[in-house]
Amino acid sequence: MNQICRQEKQFLSDLEIILGKSISNLDIKDMSGFWEEWTPTEINLPKELPKYLHKTIGSFLTDRFNQSVQKKRMGFIAREGHIKELNLKELKRIPDSIGNLTHLESLYVDCNRLHSLPESLGNLKSLKVLNLIDSANLRSLPDSIGSLNALEELKITGYMKSLPETIGNLKNLRVLNFIGTSSLKSLPASIGNLESLEALNLIGNSNCSLELRNIPIKELPWSIGRLKSLKTLNLSGCKSLEFIPEEIGNLQSLETLDLGEYDKDLISMAKGTHTINSWSEIRSLCRRAFSLPENLGNLKTLRHLNLAFWKNLKDLPESLSQLDSLEVLDFSFCDSLNSLPESIGDLKSMKELNLRGCISLKSIPKSIGKLGNTLQKIILGGCKLIDSLPDTFENLHSLNIIDIQHCNFKEVPSSIIRLNKSTSLDVTGNPLNIESDKISLRIKPKIIDTLPLTPSNIFKRFLDNQISKEEVSNQLISLFKSSNSIFVKTRCIEFLERVALKDERNFDFLKNILLSKEHKFVRSAAVKTLINLFPINSIEILQWTIQNVKSATIIISLFTILDELESDIYTALKTQILERYAKFYDICIDEARFFLDLQAISMENEKSYYYNRDIDIEIGVSGNWCSGSLWALKRDDGASHIAYAKSKDKHVIGIKLHYWDIDEIPESIGLLSKLRYIEGFCIDKFPKSLNSLHHLRHLYINGKGLTHIPEKVFSIAKKRYSMQYFHEGVVPSEACVLGVLQIMGIYFDKLEKEENAYNFEFGAFYTINKKGHIISIYISLESGSFGVFPDVLCSLKYLKELSLAYCDIEIIPECIGNLTSLEFLDLSWNLIKEIPDSIFRLKNLKYLILEGNPISQAVLNKINQSFITRYSSD
Numbered sequence: 027m028n029q030i031c032r033q034e035k036q037f038l039s040d041l042e043i044i045l046g047k048s049i050s051n052l053d054i055k056d057m058s059g060f061w062e063e064w065t066p067t068e069i070n071l072p073k074e075l076p077k078y079l080h081k082t083i084g085s086f087l088t089d090r091f092n093q094s095v096q097k098k099r100m101g102f103i104a105r106e107g108h109i110k111e112l113n114l115k116e117l118k119r120i121p122d123s124i125g126n127l128t129h130l131e132s133l134y135v136d137c138n139r140l141h142s143l144p145e146s147l148g149n150l151k152s153l154k155v156l157n158l159i160d161s162a163n164l165r166s167l168p169d170s171i172g173s174l175n176a177l178e179e180l181k182i183t184g185y186m187k188s189l190p191e192t193i194g195n196l197k198n199l200r201v202l203n204f205i206g207t208s209s210l211k212s213l214p215a216s217i218g219n220l221e222s223l224e225a226l227n228l229i230g231n232s233n234c235s236l237e238l239r240n241i242p243i244k245e246l247p248w249s250i251g252r253l254k255s256l257k258t259l260n261l262s263g264c265k266s267l268e269f270i271p272e273e274i275g276n277l278q279s280l281e282t283l284d285l286g287e288y289d290k291d292l293i294s295m296a297k298g299t300h301t302i303n304s305w306s307e308i309r310s311l312c313r314r315a316f317s318l319p320e321n322l323g324n325l326k327t328l329r330h331l332n333l334a335f336w337k338n339l340k341d342l343p344e345s346l347s348q349l350d351s352l353e354v355l356d357f358s359f360c361d362s363l364n365s366l367p368e369s370i371g372d373l374k375s376m377k378e379l380n381l382r383g384c385i386s387l388k389s390i391p392k393s394i395g396k397l398g399n400t401l402q403k404i405i406l407g408g409c410k411l412i413d414s415l416p417d418t419f420e421n422l423h424s425l426n427i428i429d430i431q432h433c434n435f436k437e438v439p440s441s442i443i444r445l446n447k448s449t450s451l452d453v454t455g456n457p458l459n460i461e462s463d464k465i466s467l468r469i470k471p472k473i474i475d476t477l478p479l480t481p482s483n484i485f486k487r488f489l490d491n492q493i494s495k496e497e498v499s500n501q502l503i504s505l506f507k508s509s510n511s512i513f514v515k516t517r518c519i520e521f522l523e524r525v526a527l528k529d530e531r532n533f534d535f536l537k538n539i540l541l542s543k544e545h546k547f548v549r550s551a552a553v554k555t556l557i558n559l560f561p562i563n564s565i566e567i568l569q570w571t572i573q574n575v576k577s578a579t580i581i582i583s584l585f586t587i588l589d590e591l592e593s594d595i596y597t598a599l600k601t602q603i604l605e606r607y608a609k610f611y612d613i614c615i616d617e618a619r620f621f622l623d624l625q626a627i628s629m630e631n632e633k634s635y636y637y638n639r640d641i642d643i644e645i646g647v648s649g650n651w652c653s654g655s656l657w658a659l660k661r662d663d664g665a666s667h668i669a670y671a672k673s674k675d676k677h678v679i680g681i682k683l684h685y686w687d688i689d690e691i692p693e694s695i696g697l698l699s700k701l702r703y704i705e706g707f708c709i710d711k712f713p714k715s716l717n718s719l720h721h722l723r724h725l726y727i728n729g730k731g732l733t734h735i736p737e738k739v740f741s742i743a744k745k746r747y748s749m750q751y752f753h754e755g756v757v758p759s760e761a762c763v764l765g766v767l768q769i770m771g772i773y774f775d776k777l778e779k780e781e782n783a784y785n786f787e788f789g790a791f792y793t794i795n796k797k798g799h800i801i802s803i804y805i806s807l808e809s810g811s812f813g814v815f816p817d818v819l820c821s822l823k824y825l826k827e828l829s830l831a832y833c834d835i836e837i838i839p840e841c842i843g844n845l846t847s848l849e850f851l852d853l854s855w856n857l858i859k860e861i862p863d864s865i866f867r868l869k870n871l872k873y874l875i876l877e878g879n880p881i882s883q884a885v886l887n888k889i890n891q892s893f894i895t896r897y898s899s900d
Contacts, residue, residue, distance in 0.1 A: 033126040034109050040121035125149035136160035141832075148173035155179045159205055165832060165855055166878065172196065178222075186210055187855060187878040194219035203227045204263075210241050211880030218249025224279075226253070227260040242880075243267060251276035258282045275321030275345075281328070323348030329375075332356040339363055347372035358405070359383035371396035382429070383408040395421035403427040407452070415439040431455045455490055479505060481517035488525065495527045503535055512545045519551040523558055533560050537567050540575075549575075550583040557587055565595060572602045576644045581606075582626045610646040614676045616697060621646065623692035624683075649685040656680045656703055660724075673700065680724075682706070695719070707771075712736050725769050735818070739769055751776075757798040763818045764792065764800075770816070772805060795824065801847075802827035820844045826870075831855055840864045854878050861885055866892045 030038075103111040108129035114120065118139040125146025132155040135143075140161050148170025156174070158164060159181045167182070172192025180196070181203040187210065194216025202223060204210060210228075217226075228241050241263040250259075251273025259280060261267060274280075318333075323345030331352055333339065340362045347369035355376055357363055364386040371393025377400055381387060388411045394401075395418025402424050406412055413434040419441035428442060432455035442451065481502060488498040499522060506518040519539070522532060536559075539552040553571070556564040568584065575581060585603050588596045601615075608618035629643060649669040653659050659671040659680045669685035672678050678698045683691065683706030691706065696715025703724040712727070717738045725742050740762065747765030752758055754776050764774050772790045793802045800822050806829065815830065820841035828845070829852035836857045843864025848871050855878035865871070874889065 030104055030109065031107050033128075037109075037121060037123040037126050040123045044117055044119065044121065120144055122146045128152060131155065133157070134160075139163065141165045143168050143171075145170045147171060150174060152176055157181045159183050159203070166190075167193075181205070187857070187880060188212060189214050189217075191216045193217065196220060198222050201225045201227075203229070204241065205229050210243060212243060212245075213247050213250075215247045215249045217247060218252035220253060222255055223253050224255050225258040225260075226256060227258070229260060229263045246271050246274070248273045250274065253277060255279055270319055272319045272321055275319050275324040278324065278326070280325055318343050318346075320345055322346060326350060328352055330354040330356075333360065334358045334380075336360050337362065341365070342367050344369055346370070349373060350375065352376055354378045354380075356380040357384060361385055363387055365389070366391050368393050370394065373397065374400065376400055378403040378405075380405045381409060382406070385410055387412060389414070390416060390419075392416040392418045394418060398423050401425060405429040406433055407431040409433050415441055417441050420444045425449050428452070481505065481514060481521050485521045485524065495525055498525050499527045499529075499532060503531075512547055515544070515548045516551045519548065519555050523555040526559065528559050533563055536560075537564075540567060540571060546577045546579040549577070550580050553580060553584050554587055557591075565599075568599055569602065572599065572606065578625055578643045578645045578647070579629065581645055582622065582629070585622060586626075607646060611650065611670075612652065612676060613672055613678055616699075617678055620678075620692060620694040620697050621649075623694045624649065624686045624688060627688045627690060627692060628686045651685070659703060671703070679703065679721075683709070691716070712739070727769060727771065735766065735770075735816075739766055740818075743769055755794055755798050756792075756800060760798075760800050760822055763821060766818050767816060774803075777802075799824035801825060804829040805833060806831040815839055815842070817841055823847060826850065828852070838862050838865065843867050846870065849873070851875070859885075861889065 101113050102109045109127050110129060111132045112127065112130055113134045113136070115136045116139070117137045120135070120137075120140065120143060122144045123146070124144060125148070127150060129152050130150050131152055133150070133153060134155075134157045137160075141163055142165060145168045147168055151174070153174050154176050156171075156177060156179070160183070162183055164183070164186060166186055167190055169190045169192045171190060172195035174196060176198060177196050178198055179201040180199060181201075183205045189210070191214045193214060197220070199220050200222055202217075202220070202225070204227070228243065243261075243264045244267060246261075246267075248271050250271065254277075256277050257279050259274075259277070259282070318339070320343045322343055326349070328349055329351050331349065331354065334356050336357075337360070339357075339360045342363075344367055346367060350373075352373050353375050355370075355373065355378070358380045359382065361384070363381075363384050365388065366381075368391045370391055374397075376397055379394075379401065380403075382405045384406075385408065387409050390406075390412070394416065398421040401422050404422075404425065404427070407429045408431070410432065411434060412430070413436065415430075417440075419439065422445065425445060427450050428445075429452045431452045435453065435456040435458060437459060438451075438453060442449075479501075484493075484498055484501045484505065487493045488495070493501070502518045502522055502525075506515050509515055509518075519536070522536075533556075536552045536556045540549055540556070542549070544552075553568070556567070571584065572581065581603060585600060588600050588603075604615050604618040604622065607622050608615040611618070611621050613621070625643075625646065651667045651669040653668045653671045654674070656671050656679060659668050659682065661668075667685075669682050670678055671680040677700040679700055680703030681698075681701070683704065688706075689709060690711055691704075691709060691713045693713045693715045695701070695704075695713055696718045698719065700721050701719050702721050704722065705724075705726045707727075709727045712735070714736070716722075716736050719738065722738065722742065723746060725739065743765030744762045747768050748756075748758065748761035751761035751764045751774070756764065767790075768774070774790045774792050777791045777793045789804075789806065791802075791804045792800055795801050801824055803819070803822075803825065804827070815835050815838050817839055819825070819828065820839065822845065824847050825845050826847050827850040828848060829850075831852055831854045834857055835853065836859070838853070838858060838861060840862045841864070842862060845868065848868050850873045851865075851868075851871060852873075852875040854875045858876065858879040859881060861876075861881070865874075876886075876889070
């Protein structure tokens, strides 16, 4: 086998330096012929490969049918003396010599510590696939990416605020995916130059949370209309999208336009709609939009137009009638839609019309009768203003389902009676007179009888006076016992509460649920219903629950309910819960509420909920690592797992909050009257009660989105944290500023004059003048961010240079105008939209860097007019 060429070996040599592993002495052999032998089920490495590939590099498998990657460890595949496929993992940086791999065809990067890619990436002239989906902390793409002439597939994730304009040079690009790019505010206009692009997907990634991340794009560039080859446009992650540009009507090849996914609860409500995956479709939850583009009719290939829940949609364009291939038209729950165009009858291919929940719709146009040969299903359920149907309705010979439930019909329309006898009719919930009601029952079977048995359908029959309280209770209990669904069981209990039948059978049913091994959510629902329906009879079973049930979800749910009620007996039950927490943590009962609140916040945390939704967390199971001394709590040697320290009288004196996986400190921390030490990570806000902790001496909070700094923080910074900087020569008042920032998780290093902060990739640095005044501050965070421009910086009147890059700052305070000596300000790669007027009063400011922020062109024009020099960096 041939050796890998010398230039590509240089990359491997550079890689071993970054990996810290010796790999250069091993024989790297050509694997030609090996690729063809691999199949998706044969992913084990052959024994004849050198140990180097087994232990250090590994391998990966490309599925050429769905363009996904089944990855092993870091690895590559070489053929004919050249590296063709490369998978990189767990790197903080990629060596510039990657540009030597001129024969590389596929590159997969799985490096969460990676913030940028080298410019030499543009030298990969053979690259067809670039997959960056698993590099979640990427901040930018190099401009040189536009030189990848062979690139066909680009997949990206990360915290990029924008994309380089050069991306429009990728003439062969067919697939462009952004997944979970929660900071991306806009697409470059050059995207319209991607003449081969077939799929553009902007998808919010759930990652460790239950909710899809929002990609905060509000509008699409007009140039998107030039994508003549585009078949799929998926904007389901763009929940902030405010309107669709008119140019979208120029996408003559478009088959699928996806503007969002249904909410799960709304799916169950809109039971008249269904999805047929083989159809081209438009799906949307774009609730801000008021209208559709007038040239929508140009999308000749659309078969499924779904605009459910467009709450502000009032009018439909006449061009809608030009959608010759349209088979399903869904406007369900469009609250503001008040009319349909007369031209709707020209949709010759339409099979289904869904107008469920259109509460402002007053009538159906007569032209509907033109659809006699195609329309099979019409849904008007919940259209409360509709009380009649046009006579042309009798021409709809293909109709087999008519849903007009909960409308305003006083009698069954005669045009329906004359229809085919096989048509199913649902008139439930209409104020029909007796004769019309008899007619409706005689001519058609009710659809509701064929609907699946669900808690909401059972309760609906009760609201329609079709069944009594006793009957609905029996059906709900029966459904509960026959179902294996946690959701169905929980809903059954919730509807039992709404029916409010306070009999012995319901009490025993709920009590038995609490005593059973049902899921924690089901038992929590039973606790709530028991208290609300049987406040006196449930006391004994609640006492048993407090003493015996281990589930923190149930106990915390019970405490939350009791906390809203005023009664001595309920206060006694709360005390019993707090006694249990106090016993578990071996602390005084007065401080137990804080630990209960900690666990409640921890369980509400999306990440914790995601991993534990099917696991019943026990009371106090997290953070139960205690010490009797602060020394052991403060020790940070990797062997200590102490979460809190307590005194001999069982008062909490120190606590590490990150052991509870929380992003906020509960107000009940004020109950810890002797607390002296707090440490926590990724905290979004301080509680007001922090000021009441008179013994607090040490505070370290690595904030993420802090917007308020209590006086207590300044007090602690002045007494304890400013001394380090004072000894380094900083004047006392300004040393306190650095102390406050240190409490927020930023440790500063002092730079001498000959040193340059930009020699360091990430970190926090400061310099002072001869009198000890701070003249420069550089902050660039590698991981995490405090998300706020610290107001305390505005007190540094001698500050000349300030850099706050990659800090997720959204708002610049007006007090920045106090920095009268400021000459250089770098706010690149943040989330800034507006610039305060006070910044224009900084007469000494010469350089302002705003690269990577979602700032409008109008604001940029104002800046250009106001400053003599505008500096921008690559």
